[in-house]
Amino acid sequence: MSRSVGTVVRVDLDDIAARLAVPVEEVERVHRLAADRPSAPLPAVTDAPALLDRLGVPPDDAAEIIAGWPTPEITAGRPGPEAIAGWPGPEAIAGRPGPEASGWTPELRWLLDRSIALVRADLGGHGWLPPGPVLPRERGPAWRHLYAYAYLALVDVVLGYHRDHGVAEAASWATLADLGRNLAIDRRMRGEGWPVMQSWLTLHVRGGLYQLGRLQHHRGDGAVELHIPDAGPLTPEAVADSLDQGRAFFPRHFPDESYREFVCGSWLLDPQLAEYLPAESNIVRFQRRFELEPYQPPEGLDPDVEVLRFVFRTLSTPLDRLPRRTALQRAVVDHLAAGRHWHWRRGRFPL
Template sequence: MAAARSGAAARAGYAWRHLYVYAYLALVDVVMGYHRDHGVADAVSWASLADLGRNLAIDRRMHREGWPVMQGWLTLHARGAIYELGRLQYHRGGTAIDLHIPESGPMTPEAVTASLDEARAFFPRHFPDERYADFACGSWLLDPQLREYLPEDSNIVRFQQRFELEPYEEPQWLDADVEVMRFVFRTLTAPLDQLPRRTTLQRAIVDHLKAGRHWQIRRGHLPI
């Protein structure tokens, strides 16, 4: 009986953690209506909203370590703030359009350029009352320390070269080392010695941390 109660409690816990999924799904029709009011094609809407499935798959891979961040992130989609245009996602509503890099394949220069060009046409067309001068990105992917490990022609370094970095300020709400672990290895707790070293990036992350060094989240701007 005690084991049954324990199992039921665990299942209830999983359901509670993922309550945001039900809220998200309940708002899909509302978000689609908002998109249509702004002339956004259904293909863009569905590509943007499909980020729910991508994040749930990541949550499973992370053994449910990632859900607190994911539920906050997905509220942006439900508010009509996130649009996936090709390789990148775009977050409107601030002084600049923020770029995000979903887990959806190689970040080749050609794919990034095509996405940026699409975004340059998309936002004036569908949100003409909003004015933006820059794209912005805040990410560990913009950390210049990566150039110590990655070749100049790597996709990450070529992505970095598009941006003018702001002076570094340590964020108060994010630990860059944790974020790197989250995005590169999809874990928050695995010991460094147990992490895979299959790619140049994976080896760079582990060797950097083993040396007692730390990664940085950097913010940069790219003119629209």
């Protein structure tokens, strides 16, 4: 199906979906949500190493991302009657590898541009937002890192949003450096981590979430949602410090929003963990802060899978081949091997 966008640009969504090897509904969604909203440029490739370093991106990923960086030759298109704004012209730039050679096919370029616009259009939002379809990432760096490039293009945009809210630069960079942590996890998980991460990371570049000390604080409706990044032990002191930071942060930087409580939804709040872990463990002590909501199986999420994700960083290793080095690892495997299941629990406590 061909869609007219404005007067000069025609977009064949079926064709784009086929070339991206993704369902057409997902391409239609990007097209609809991004509409003709503005995108944002990527920084110059010469600024990339310093930026990636600041965002905690590990060397392996930084090298790949820099190698596939969409240069201005790739992003500068020659819009014509059948072209999409931002698509490269067919003759590319004489003497340089064409965009196709670097992996940036026209439909990938379209998706990058529109994905940035889609996320940017919701600047200040705090819901989970898929930035586009899950791509066949094994096709090369442009495919593998497309949503990382979108994130990088939005760094300047969200820094502006943070400045408008008086957020200190240190908090901005601490927040945005979750990109590097997530890329490292995805590499450790051999690509199994990214489908969740591509939606998760849109929170950071829309100003929806802030890393304040040990915890990430996520703006919500009347409640600050807490997330626990994989960043060392969850000591009670570090948690208390982070909560205090959150209590001061939101009235100061988002005075129009009113927060009454902290909430959290996590496998870490499953009381069954206390059957296995000592009462003085950090996880059990964290649990004690919360009043749990009645148990309801979550929709669209398998808690057993999530526990494997966070404890072992693999979803494909058979139970009997998983390591048993820590009390938690043994608990997770023994519980599942006994035919029991883990629960995803939600809890809250006053702010």
